[in-house]
Amino acid sequence: MAPGNKFKSSELILLCEWEECLFVGKCMEEFCDHIAEHLKEYQQHPLERTEQYHCWWRNCEFLATGPRELVTHVNFHSYHTKLKFLGSQLRASHQDWPACSQNSYNQNQIPRISEMYVCQWENCDVTYNNPEWFYRHVAMHAYSTEKENISSNKKAICCCLWKDCSGTFKGKHKLWDHLRTHTQERVVACPSCGAMFSNNTKFFDHAKRQVSEDQQVFVCQNCDKHFANERLLRDHMRGHVTHxxxxxxxxxxxxxxxxxxxxxxxxxxxxxxxxxxxxxxxxxxxxxxxxxxTHNDSNAYSCDVEGCVFTSRTLQILRQHYKRAHMNNGNLKYKCHICQKCYSWCYTLTLHLRKAHKLSCHSRFRFMFRVAQSS
CATH class of the missing domain: 3.30.160.60 (Classic Zinc Finger)
Structure with a gap:
C-alpha cells in the first residue's frame, strides 16, 4: 500500500459494479485483477469488437473511442470504489453527520481522463493505465527522496523533482502531500453521491454542508449566506477579504x-x-x-436505436441526440421480455440476455423501441 494509508488492504470491502456482478474484493490487487477479467471478456467478444466501447459499470453511460480509453476509464471505477469505501468508513465513525442530499444516481459518474497516467518525476517516464498503481508509484518517489542541504541553510530539505517544479519541503510526507497537486490524486469519496476530495477535511466540509437550512446558523455579514459551522464560514469569509x-x-x-x-x-x-x-x-x-x-468522418458515430439513422462527427453530439430523442425524463428504455428488468442501453440488455437467460444470436440482438413503463 502507499505510505500513510489509514486502512490496510485486508480491511477493504470492494464491491464490483460491473453490470450484475456480485464479486467482493478484499484488497486492490485482487479487485483490479477481477476487473481485468471483465475487460478481457468484454473485448474478446465478437460483437463488442465491431461496436463502440460502452462502459458497463452501473449507472455509467460513458462511451470510449477505443479499448485503451475504456480500460483506463474502468480502472478509475475500481479506484473510485476504494475511495467510496474509505468515505463510508469515515461516515460510520461520525454518526452525527447528516445524510448526503446530493443525487445518488451520479454516484458512479467519474471525470473524463487521459488514456495514460504519466510520471513526470526527473528521469522517470513510467506510464500506467490504472490510477491506483500510478499514485503508489509517485508516493514511492516521495519516500525514496534523500534530503539535501542548502548552502545558506544547514537544515536538510526534500526537493520536488517533478517537471517544472522547484518546491522544497521539510519532510518526505510533506513532499508526498505536495505531489498530489501535480497528480490530482483524490484520497476519499462520498459513498452516497460519489464526489471525490483531496483530503479528509474537504470531505468533512461536504458532509457538514448537507444539514438543513434551519441548522445553518453561522451567517456571513457581507452576503447573508448561511453555513453549518464556524470553520466553513471562515473559509467563505476569505473570499471577501483575500484579493x-x-x-x-x-x-x-x-x-x-x-x-x-x-x-x-x-x-x-x-x-x-x-x-x-x-x-x-x-x-x-x-x-x-x-x-x-472533429477529424472523424461524418458517419463516425451513429445511433444504435432501431430505425434511427442519426450520425454525428463527435461523441458529444451523439450523446446529446440520444438523451433528447430516445430518453424520457431519464426512464429506462430497454426491457427484458422474460423477466421484465429494464436497462437504459441496448448493450446492457444484450449482456443480460446472454448471461441471465443463456440466449444467443449470430450477429446481434435487434430490439423494438418502446418506453419501458415503471412498475
Missing amino acids: VTCPFCDMVCTSVSSLKAHIRFRHCDERPFHCDLCESSFKNAYDLHKHVE
Whole structure:
C-alpha cells in the first residue's frame, strides 16, 4: 500500500459494479485483477469488437473511442470504489453527520481522463493505465527522496523533482502531500453521491454542508449566506477579504490557485497539447480530445436505436441526440421480455440476455423501441 494509508488492504470491502456482478474484493490487487477479467471478456467478444466501447459499470453511460480509453476509464471505477469505501468508513465513525442530499444516481459518474497516467518525476517516464498503481508509484518517489542541504541553510530539505517544479519541503510526507497537486490524486469519496476530495477535511466540509437550512446558523455579514459551522464560514469569509490582483489585467481573484488558472487560460500562449492530424494545439488534454473528434468522418458515430439513422462527427453530439430523442425524463428504455428488468442501453440488455437467460444470436440482438413503463 502507499505510505500513510489509514486502512490496510485486508480491511477493504470492494464491491464490483460491473453490470450484475456480485464479486467482493478484499484488497486492490485482487479487485483490479477481477476487473481485468471483465475487460478481457468484454473485448474478446465478437460483437463488442465491431461496436463502440460502452462502459458497463452501473449507472455509467460513458462511451470510449477505443479499448485503451475504456480500460483506463474502468480502472478509475475500481479506484473510485476504494475511495467510496474509505468515505463510508469515515461516515460510520461520525454518526452525527447528516445524510448526503446530493443525487445518488451520479454516484458512479467519474471525470473524463487521459488514456495514460504519466510520471513526470526527473528521469522517470513510467506510464500506467490504472490510477491506483500510478499514485503508489509517485508516493514511492516521495519516500525514496534523500534530503539535501542548502548552502545558506544547514537544515536538510526534500526537493520536488517533478517537471517544472522547484518546491522544497521539510519532510518526505510533506513532499508526498505536495505531489498530489501535480497528480490530482483524490484520497476519499462520498459513498452516497460519489464526489471525490483531496483530503479528509474537504470531505468533512461536504458532509457538514448537507444539514438543513434551519441548522445553518453561522451567517456571513457581507452576503447573508448561511453555513453549518464556524470553520466553513471562515473559509467563505476569505473570499471577501483575500484579493489577488492579476499583474496583466484588472482581474481580481480570491486565491492564488484561481489566479494561476486565470493567467494560464487568459494570458499564457503556451499550448502543449498538439493535434497529430493538423497544426492545432490546445492548453489542456480535454480540449484536444474534443478537437480530434472533429477529424472523424461524418458517419463516425451513429445511433444504435432501431430505425434511427442519426450520425454525428463527435461523441458529444451523439450523446446529446440520444438523451433528447430516445430518453424520457431519464426512464429506462430497454426491457427484458422474460423477466421484465429494464436497462437504459441496448448493450446492457444484450449482456443480460446472454448471461441471465443463456440466449444467443449470430450477429446481434435487434430490439423494438418502446418506453419501458415503471412498475
